Amino acid sequence: MEIEKKPDIFDRIMSLGFLKRFEPFYKEHKEMLLYLFFGGCTTLVAIIFFAIPIAMLDLGEAKILGLTIDLDAQVSNIISWIVAVIFAYVTNRIWVFDSRVTGASAIMKECAAFCAGRLFTLLVENILLNICTKGIGINAMIAKIIVSVVTIILNYIISKLFVFRKKTA
Secondary structure, three states, X not given: OOOOOOOOHHHHHHOOHHHHXXXXXXXXXXXXXXXXXXXXXXXXXXXXXXXXXXHHOOOOEEEEOOEEEEHHHHHHHHHHHHXXXXXXXXXXXXXXXXXXXXXXXXXXXXXXXXXXXXXXXXHHHHHHHHHHHHHHOOOHHHHHHHHHHHHHHHHHHHHHHHHOOOOOO
């Protein structure tokens, strides 16, 4: 037996005025549209929390395994990642994937899976960021924006397939 879900804030907004004309499209593609919206918001949060420390830090470079690493970009990226993951988990759980998981243990398991997926994409993001800044010579802020596109796509796939997958009855 399926419990009828009450309209959320986005459902109510889409039923107003001229937006009502887009309501069928919205209902059909709600998850993807909300993911793009909150993915964009998460990217904005990440960029803001990347820009602040990178403007303040002066750590220089380090050689790790023969690679030159831009420490300012890497430390700033980790700070932005922590803030963005917290924001993304909350918004994805509540609005995008409408998680029905309850109980502290189940929520912790879901959150751990979410963070594990995001750790994987952080690794990918740091590698790509270093390639862009040190390998190609792209400005760190421009590189962060470019790399964020790859990250958004990977995060959606991981969240959809592994973290917030709907359980079959």
